[in-house]
Amino acid sequence: MQLTIYNTLTRKKELFVPLMEDPNYKGPKKDFVWLYSCGPTVYSLPHFGNVRASFTADLIRNVLKNIMGYKMISMTNFTDVGHLAGDGDTGEEKMEKAAKTEWVTAWDLAKKYEQIFRDFFKWMQIDDFDIMPRATEHIQEQIDLVKTLEAKWYTYIIPDDGVYMDTSKIDDYGKLLGPNYKKHLEWIQAGERVQLWWKKNITDFALWKFHVGEGKRDMEWESPRGVGFPGRHAECSAMSCKYLGNQFDIHHGGYDLIPIHHTNEIAQSECAFDVHPRVKYWMHHQFVNMNGKKMSKSDGNIVSPYEVLEKGYAYLDIRYFFFTTHYRSFFDFTWDSMEVARHSRDNLIKKMQKLFDTHNQILVDISHITSYEILKEKITDKYVGDALEDMMAALMDDLNTPQLIAILHQSLNSLDKVEEVDMKELFIALYRLEKNLLKVGLFDRIGQEAEKIEIPSDIIQLAEQRIQAKNAKDYQLADQLRDQIQDAGYKMQDTKDGYELIKI
Numbered sequence: 383m384q385l386t387i388y389n390t391l392t393r394k395k396e397l398f399v400p401l402m403e404d405p406n407y408k409g410p411k412k413d414f415v416w417l418y419s420c421g422p423t424v425y426s427l428p429h430f431g432n433v434r435a436s437f438t439a440d441l442i443r444n445v446l447k448n449i450m451g452y453k454m455i456s457m458t459n460f461t462d463v464g465h466l467a468g469d470g471d472t473g474e475e476k477m478e479k480a481a482k483t484e485w486v487t488a489w490d491l492a493k494k495y496e497q498i499f500r501d502f503f504k505w506m507q508i509d510d511f512d513i514m515p516r517a518t519e520h521i522q523e524q525i526d527l528v529k530t531l532e533a534k535w536y537t538y539i540i541p542d543d544g545v546y547m548d549t550s551k552i553d554d555y556g557k558l559l560g561p562n563y564k565k566h567l568e569w570i571q572a573g574e575r576v577q578l579w580w581k582k583n584i585t586d587f588a589l590w591k592f593h594v595g596e597g598k599r600d601m602e603w604e605s606p607r608g609v610g611f612p613g614r615h616a617e618c619s620a621m622s623c624k625y626l627g628n629q630f631d632i633h634h635g636g637y638d639l640i641p642i643h644h645t646n647e648i649a650q651s652e653c654a655f656d657v658h659p660r661v662k663y664w665m666h667h668q669f670v671n672m673n674g675k676k677m678s679k680s681d682g683n684i685v686s687p688y689e690v691l692e693k694g695y696a697y698l699d700i701r702y703f704f705f706t707t708h709y710r711s712f713f714d715f716t717w718d719s720m721e722v723a724r725h726s727r728d729n730l731i732k733k734m735q736k737l738f739d740t741h742n743q744i745l746v747d748i749s750h751i752t753s754y755e756i757l758k759e760k761i762t763d764k765y766v767g768d769a770l771e772d773m774m775a776a777l778m779d780d781l782n783t784p785q786l787i788a789i790l791h792q793s794l795n796s797l798d799k800v801e802e803v804d805m806k807e808l809f810i811a812l813y814r815l816e817k818n819l820l821k822v823g824l825f826d827r828i829g830q831e832a833e834k835i836e837i838p839s840d841i842i843q844l845a846e847q848r849i850q851a852k853n854a855k856d857y858q859l860a861d862q863l864r865d866q867i868q869d870a871g872y873k874m875q876d877t878k879d880g881y882e883l884i885k886i
């Protein structure tokens with residue numbers, strides 16, 4: 383299977399070749415595919431934009447890890463340090479302002495909302511990422527980044543303001559804006575971003591902001607240039623470098639981050655770490671709309687995910703709804719389409735329930751098999767094999783999940799028209815798809831049997847040990863382990879490329 387993804391950096395769909403397999407990559411050896419996704423600022427309840435961001439990062443991770451079978455490290459962050467509301471390094475500071483309205487410190491505010499975000503994502507079936515650092519725990523790394531840039535003469539100081547990056551010293555500043563980025567920058571010069579008379583260039587940005595004025599902020603730190611707090615873009619560069627290295631495979635975030643946050647992240651990282659490009663693939667998901675217009679608090683055109691849940695929808699209805707829109711298309715929320723999503727998910731679950739009842743199947747959990755290439759070899763039934771292949775082809779085409787969902791419905795709907803289908807194989811394929819990617823409750827109403835078919839990890843471990851024993855020709859131990867598995871209620875069958883565990 384070959385995955386193509388749309389790379390914002392080149393504005394093209396490209397074949398995904400991870401750094402570890404890329405002949406042009408000259409850096410230190412990579413053992414994993416590395417993914418970084420910009421995380422939420424934790425100062426208020428999750429909104430649809432946050433939820434879509436985490437859903438998309440999770441989708442990218444699951445496809446690479448569970449479908450393609452790559453070993454990977456995924457990372458996202460919690461922005462728990464306050465930044466200024468305006469993109470021009472001005473405006474009010476979000477975190478401190480929100481803390482005052484809730485009568486708590488900025489620290490307590492961040493702690494509270496981080497937990498709320500974590501719980502929300504758990505209910506959305508978004509597993510934790512491998513690395514989830516907080517910005518406030520990486521202030522030293524951000525100070526070090528500023529120091530490196532200072533030593534290379536990329537910075538200047540504005541008294542009573544901060545340390546700034548001089549973007550005129552970077553030849554390809556703004557390259558994430560597309561092949562015509564120079565033109566785009568001219569428009570910016572012509573007034574798209576607010577000019578501040580004290581900045582040398584309109585595109586220069588703060589790396590470190592000084593504490594100015596009376597009183598003490600809740601969140602401020604000592605630095606060689608004075609007490610203050612990091613600029614808005616520093617944390618992602620500093621933390622991704624610490625955990626993923628100077629160069630990594632995929633950086634993901636929302637479309638709105640392209641012109642400033644990600645553009646500046648590239649500028650400071652490539653100058654500090656001397657790597658070009660720092661990130662091989664930039665992936666961005668499109669905005670969330672409501673009734674065709676950008677969801678926005680100030681316009682009153684907004685619905686919170688909590689309102690959706692209060693109206694009786696489930697977390698998994700929201701999750702399913704996301705699958706029905708391509709990540710690069712606007713996700714347009716309307717109450718009607720929310721209802722369609724619920725109905726459609728419900729339909730799928732009912733169909734599965736009916737099929738399961740009529741065919742009295744025993745499910746085989748093969749979710750521990752790590753890639754679809756291996757699964758495909760197990761499927762001998764043409765109908766199931768073709769359906770699976772079509773679904774995978776959709777997914778490999780820049781993660782076309784709406785197409786995958788359409789094929790899933792279609793395959794179940796046209797089952798009656800096919801003379802004979804190996805139902806066991808159909809359930810194997812769908813069960814794995816559900817467990818490793820969809821997680822929309824497809825098997826929820828299948829009843830007690832479904833509960834039992836989850837193969838516990840200790841049984842899988844015994845099976846692995848038995849394979850090892852067999853390979854080492856220790857047949858006595860292998861037989862002993864087989865009996866142990868049988869005693870625990872599972873049958874282990876050897877197959878061409880491994881084994882199968884069946885609940886007896």
Ligand SMILES: [Zn+2]
Pocket residue numbers: 419420421618643
């Ligand atoms: Zn970021």
